[in-house]
Amino acid sequence: xxxxxxxxxxxxxxxxxxxxxxxxxxxxxxxxxxxxxxxxxxxxxxxxxxxxxxxxxxxxxxxxxxxxxxxxxxxxxxxxxxxxxxxxxxxxxxxxxxxxxxxxxxxxxxxxxxxxxxxxxxxxxxxxxxxxxxxxxxxxxxxxxxxxxxxxxxxxxxxxxxxxxxxxxxxxxxxxxxxxxxxxxxxxxxxxxxxxxxxxxxxxxxxxxxxxxxxxxxxxxxxxxxxxxxxxxxxxxxxxxxxxxxxxxxxxxxxxxxxxxxxxxxxxxxxxxxxxxxxxxxxxxxxxxxxxxxxxxxxxxxxxxxxxxxxxxxxxxxxxxxxxxxxxxxxxxxxxxxxxxxxxxxxxxxxxxxxxxxxxxxxxxxxxxxxxxxxxxxxxxxxxxxxxxxxxxxxxxxxxxxxxxxxxxxxxxxxxxxxxxxxxxxxxxxxxxxxxxxxxxxxxxxxxxxxxxxxxxxxxxxxxxxxxxxxxxxxxxxxxxxxxxxxxxxxx
Amino acid sequence: xxxxxxxxxxxxxxxxxxxxxxxxxxxxxxxxxxxxxxxxxxxxxxxxxxxxxxxxxxxxxxxxxxxxxxxxxxxxxxxxxxxxxxxxxxxxxxxxxxxxxxxxxxxxxxxxxxxxxxxxxxxxxxxxxxxxxxxxxxxxxxxxxxxxxxxxxxxxxxxxxxxxxxxxxxxxxxxxxxxxxxxxxxxxxxxxxxxxxxxxxxxxxxxxxxxxxxxxxxxxxxxxxxxxxxxxxxxxxxxxxxxxxxxxxxxxxxxxxxxxxxxxxxxxxxxxxxxxxxxxxxxxxxxxxxxxxxxxxxxxxxxxxxxxxxxxxx
Numbered sequence: 001x002x003x004x005x006x007x008x009x010x011x012x013x014x015x016x017x018x019x020x021x022x023x024x025x026x027x028x029x030x031x032x033x034x035x036x037x038x039x040x041x042x043x044x045x046x047x048x049x050x051x052x053x054x055x056x057x058x059x060x061x062x063x064x065x066x067x068x069x070x071x072x073x074x075x076x077x078x079x080x081x082x083x084x085x086x087x088x089x090x091x092x093x094x095x096x097x098x099x100x101x102x103x104x105x106x107x108x109x110x111x112x113x114x115x116x117x118x119x120x121x122x123x124x125x126x127x128x129x130x131x132x133x134x135x136x137x138x139x140x141x142x143x144x145x146x147x148x149x150x151x152x153x154x155x156x157x158x159x160x161x162x163x164x165x166x167x168x169x170x171x172x173x174x175x176x177x178x179x180x181x182x183x184x185x186x187x188x189x190x191x192x193x194x195x196x197x198x199x200x201x202x203x204x205x206x207x208x209x210x211x212x213x214x215x216x217x218x219x220x221x222x223x224x225x226x227x228x229x230x231x232x233x234x235x236x237x238x239x240x241x242x243x244x245x246x247x248x249x250x251x252x253x254x255x256x257x258x259x260x261x262x263x264x265x266x267x268x269x270x271x272x273x274x275x276x277x278x279x280x281x282x283x284x285x286x287x288x289x290x291x292x293x294x295x296x297x298x299x300x301x302x303x304x305x306x307x308x309x310x311x312x313x314x315x316x317x318x319x320x321x322x323x324x325x326x327x328x329x330x331x332x333x334x335x336x337x338x339x340x341x342x343x344x345x346x347x348x349x350x351x352x353x354x355x356x357x358x359x360x361x362x363x364x365x366x367x368x369x370x371x372x373x374x375x376x377x378x379x380x381x382x383x384x385x386x387x388x389x390x391x392x393x394x395x396x397x398x399x400x401x402x403x404x405x406x407x408x409x410x411x412x413x414x415x416x417x418x419x420x421x422x423x424x425x426x427x428x429x430x431x432x433x434x435x436x437x438x439x440x441x442x443x444x445x446x447x448x449x450x451x452x453x454x455x456x457x458x459x460x461x462x463x464x465x466x467x468x469x470x471x472x473x474x475x476x477x478x479x480x481x482x483x484x485x486x487x488x489x490x491x492x
Numbered sequence: 493x494x495x496x497x498x499x500x501x502x503x504x505x506x507x508x509x510x511x512x513x514x515x516x517x518x519x520x521x522x523x524x525x526x527x528x529x530x531x532x533x534x535x536x537x538x539x540x541x542x543x544x545x546x547x548x549x550x551x552x553x554x555x556x557x558x559x560x561x562x563x564x565x566x567x568x569x570x571x572x573x574x575x576x577x578x579x580x581x582x583x584x585x586x587x588x589x590x591x592x593x594x595x596x597x598x599x600x601x602x603x604x605x606x607x608x609x610x611x612x613x614x615x616x617x618x619x620x621x622x623x624x625x626x627x628x629x630x631x632x633x634x635x636x637x638x639x640x641x642x643x644x645x646x647x648x649x650x651x652x653x654x655x656x657x658x659x660x661x662x663x664x665x666x667x668x669x670x671x672x673x674x675x676x677x678x679x680x681x682x683x684x685x686x687x688x689x690x691x692x693x694x695x696x697x698x699x700x701x702x703x704x705x706x707x708x709x710x711x712x713x714x715x716x717x718x719x720x721x722x723x724x725x726x727x728x729x730x731x732x733x734x735x736x737x738x739x740x741x742x743x744x745x746x747x748x749x750x751x752x753x754x755x756x757x758x759x760x761x762x763x764x765x766x767x768x769x770x771x772x773x774x775x776x777x778x779x780x781x782x783x784x785x786x787x788x789x790x791x792x793x794x795x796x797x798x799x800x801x802x803x804x805x806x
Contacts, residue, residue, distance in 0.1 A: 010598055013598055017583070021586065285584075286583075290577070294639070294642070295595075296550050297550070298570050298598040300567055
């Protein structure tokens, strides 16, 4: 069949043209660099906002004399806890697994500065360049001894000096007794800055709980300890080998393969969606440019078809490269720095079956959907046409993504088994089923169904493509083609 | 590559093609010999584009056969044919030189050679300034010239141009005629479709005329012109002149002493001259009018054809 004979050079030239044509556009680079820009923005924006936020001075006017010091102390404690939590998170990516215990010990026993010094030794570059944000709320003694005299400070008409600079008071927390009850009021012109209010509310809530527990001869520290040591239900799986590191107990790492498979299925879905959309747009653009007929005088249909599939596959790969790099960094980071169980789980996710079938389903899924979208693009005369023709396929693709949550929650679901045999959902469903060790014949069956479907779709799409390119296309031509080619109503 | 054992570059044999039950081409046959410039004429919708697409193998004939370089059209002829389709267009986002080089590479040229050829040809045809411009920024005429250059950059043996003159201004139509002559002078074979007779008249060795999907003429330009009404303009003060001309003419119109005579098909100008001499007419002027392909076309196609391109003169 001459339609399936291809010249590698011409196919390469078509692929190259599609790749180069898109890679030189702004849209491509925005898409490709989007993840990095997003992450950079996500990291930098809070830091910049935090750095640019001025220090706010506030006072507590405590007429009861019972709470001011405790509230100030709570701020210090929460700042320290926040800093410790941030350092622990940072340590996941900067302190190697073998040094984790020593780091945690330094943080718990010697404090924040010791932990920072520890981090500087293990990852000097990162530790030097990451500045931990400090709280911008600073307490100062009230510059006046009653609320009436403090209000001009809050309004900014009265100022005070601190460390040689004139400052205004951002707010005053006024605590007083009235009718036998303790009252608290916050006076400020900046009504959206509520962190001192929240701090005070936490303090009073804790205090109320402590008072209640102490009245019954109890204390909160003991309660926390008891809750921590309460009975916890463990899950066991008899299918697991008893001689595994965790025995037959189900741990977090047992779920990792399902999560990894779900991630890979989503990546395939994104690849298909992204690639298919680019193929459609590329076809529509070339139809609008009217360059296809000229190409057909020098190139086989099959070469244009395959060239486009390859060119857009390369383009999709380039678009997804940042995600792949981020994923690889995540894998590396998890293996190097995360809990050993995570590394074990990741290793367990990448089974031989996964390594063999993942690329197969990626290729088949891409070819299956890509071929359909090429044909749709060839039939479209305009972007509006493309949108009309694409809508049913987008609905089908969107419906197929439902296999991902099913795969995580119910990997043995009959819906998932059926989806693995249905060509539209098979690439995603089959990948997500792999961690639950389905019978090999079922996985091979999915591959066979997809191969047969791909052959059929490529054949049909090639004919639609030829028809669409030479007849001008349009949605009406689909009907004409169906009548002529599928129903075999001869007229020529 | 197939060895051409046929004496013809293109051999279209009794091809027919229908779309949605409507015949577009009916039993058309013609040949194109090496080195010929063939004009493929006919009104809009005559089936020219469909026939050329079948000649290239882009669509299969419903019946009949096509041989290109002695074999079936299609991949075996890639690189040997240059094609300018009726639907004009190129990649809009790439530079003119790259667009030309891309098509030339698909036709078998090496990229470096293709780029050099693109630069040379753009310079030669007055588009030197446009070589680094994106095609979508060029004017319609310039973009059309870029596409034509793309079709010929690989120096094909056989050039198929579908309505190459349409959309071009008179200056560029003239330039295109020059390009076609240059290509033909290198021994290349050309077939071009048009519905503007003047181009065919100036360029073609041979004419194939289609109307409503059927071939109605296939022959040399001289043979085609023989189908045009032959006219004479004669000035004589003799009152008996009309009586002398009557047996030889289909139609006579008189304006003072000037007679316009449309000759009968079996008569020649010499017969009128002989009759005039025999009748001793006092001839002041005897002037045969040059036959036009347009008139031959109208004569062949018939009076009902509405799309004859007389109005699209260069």
